[in-house]
Amino acid sequence: MPLVTKNQEPQQTSYSFKTVPQTLEEMEKLLVLLVLIAGCNLQAQELSGKVVVFPKRSYTDYVTLKPEKTDGGLKAMTVCLRYISDDKYGQTLFSMATSGHHNTPLLYKYADSLTVIIIIKADAPKNHSSSFRVAEQNLPKHGLEKRQNPHFFKTVPQTLGEMEKLLVLLVLIAGCYSQGQDLHFKMFTFPKKSASDYVILKPTNAEGHLKAMTICLRFGIGDHSEQALFSMATSAHHNTPLLFKRGNRYEVYMRVTENPLLFYGLPNELNKWHSYCFTWDSVTGLVQLWVDGVGSTKQMAHKSGSVEGSPSIILGQDQDKVGGGFDESESFAGHIRGVHVWDYVISDCEIQHYTSGSGFKHGNVINWKNLNYESYGDVVIEKMSGCHPSLD
């Protein structure tokens, strides 16, 4: 219900937290604006580590999941989900409906905590609140849609407190509130060797005191010339580390400018994507490389040391000083994507998950899906063609 009567002048709304929208129209505008700002879209989203919050029992709050397979004809099915609830009432956990029947199935939890599966049952128990409705058949292709409910806008929050709660909820559900960019299905293309093409990556934790590190990226190259894969520099040293490739071997410069660690026998075919991970742990000093899931033997560098200060991270060039000192012969030409950096050594298992692209935990220092970066020169940010597997 609009709060403004005919006799009153509608109040000018500035869409700040201090002003509660006064009308249905204003509320709708604000919500559309918020969703746009949040950068949400209807593409498939990686939701690991996130939850969908249903703050109240209502017949207007729900999420529609769009199945990847929409052609029907199911002869078997497994449905998995996790939920938590302290509600003493019955709860609909999952509802799949088709034109043939509206319970195919309905998964319902009764108040006595017994989870009941009802398949092809005429009706769910009366007086329960459908708090989770999922997946109608014949919907468009995959993706998760946060649907605007036609009833939702009929009630405008009446107080500042209600408005704040709603905004917090929206941001939580949107799950994409950040200043970085999601480069899923994109890549950096370095079309030539040069001293002017590079990308600066800005870490989330700007002030480092790194005692361990994992760096993963995917790359493809077309020749066996010297190639700087990843360069991290600080004011204390410009190789912390430099990850380099020369001919058929991989090189790691960790706090050294000469005599790098050398790694032989790892996959290095040309014109092919490679998954590359570097790990370093200060306590043991052990360094390991992984290429396409093949782990090297371990070598030692910068034992008991740390990487202090704000690191300068650059793709495409070898920094011989912080942010510069580039040499064309050491520059990178090819493709890089899927860059993640952690401030700890991720497990072998996680590295395998990264390699296969199956649900690994994203980097907490550099995250390809929330990346702050600046590109220079002729570096092109390209969308991957649909023929590539989605691994990031």
Ligand SMILES: [Ca+2]
């Ligand atoms: Ca150099």
